[in-house]
Amino acid sequence: MFCKTTSTTDNAAKWFQSDFRFHQLYPADMRRLASQHWTPLQVVKQATDYLADRAGVRILDIGSGIGKFCLSGAWLQPGATFYGVEQRDNLIGYAQAAQHALGLQNVHFYHGNFTQLNLSDYHHFYCFNPFYENLKNTDKIDDTIAFSAELYHYYNRFLHRQLEYMPVGTRVVTFHSLGNEIPASYQLADVWMDDMLKFWMKYK
Ligand SMILES: C[S@@+](CC[C@H](N)C(=O)[O-])C[C@H]1O[C@@H](n2cnc3c(N)ncnc32)[C@H](O)[C@@H]1O
Structure with a gap:
């Protein structure tokens, strides 16, 4: 059972009772990808408790897929605004359809490359x-x-450089990451799930 700490009467609540229930917002071919590619709700809860550190905070999901992280984050953290960027047009379509069904306003999806x-x-x-x-x-x-090892390295280097420019206090949560994209100016604030879920903060 996955629920908000504050009481809610919103209609969306039923969709967040479990991962299984949430995935019913999507067609079968998207549900089949869930165990490998979409963040579990329990991970969203832990990640957004860390990332939503103040009212008005803007949180970007880099590669937002069908929007699971952004949508469940937006529901859990109504004081934050969630943004998802996704390179696959059809996944943006599924994310926006789910957003419409959930009636969430504090989330935005962009089709494109991060x-x-x-x-x-x-x-x-x-x-x-x-x-x-x-x-x-x-x-x-x-x-x-198209997939290639060159793209893998290019994207990691690009993100690494961009994160380096961010101000002290910037937070990043990585899930299943090798950490290549995280500059040395970030320190690990916490680790969960046998190192799979990492909480970073820029400290210098
Ligand atoms: C593992 S899925 C995670 C989806 C979502 N963040 C979640 O947690 O449920 C990674 C997503 O990143 C997208 N992606 C990969 N590289 C990207 C890029 N350079 N720009 C935008 N999206 C990208 C993929 O298409 C895929 O949908």
Whole structure:
């Protein structure tokens, strides 16, 4: 059972009772990808408790998929605004359809590559190993985009450089990450789930 700490009467609550229930917002082919590619609700709770550190905070999910992190974060943290950028157009469509069904206002989805965004427009970041698909012998969401080891390294380096420019106090949560994208100016504030879930903060 997954629930908010504050009482809620909103209609959306029933969808957040379990991962299984939440996935019913999506078609079967998207549900089948869930165990490998979409963040579990319990992880969203832990990550957003850390990232939503003040009212008005802007949180970007880098590679937002079908919008699970942003939508459940927006429901759990009504004082924060969640942004998702996703390179696959059809996944943005599923995210927006789910947003409409849930009636959440504090979430926005952009179709595009995260390299097109100015990361300084956001305060904190969530990253569920988005570039991993570029490596050989990994589970792919589909074959609609090009994959390569060069892209994997390029994206990691790009994100690393952008995170370096962010101000002290910037928070990042990584899930299933090797940590290549995190500069040395960030320190680990906490670790959960046998090192799979990491909470970072820029300290210098
Ligand atoms: C593992 S899924 C995570 C989805 C979502 N963040 C969640 O936690 O449920 C990673 C997503 O990142 C997207 N992605 C990978 N590289 C990207 C890039 N360069 N720009 C935008 N999206 C990207 C993929 O298409 C995929 O949907």
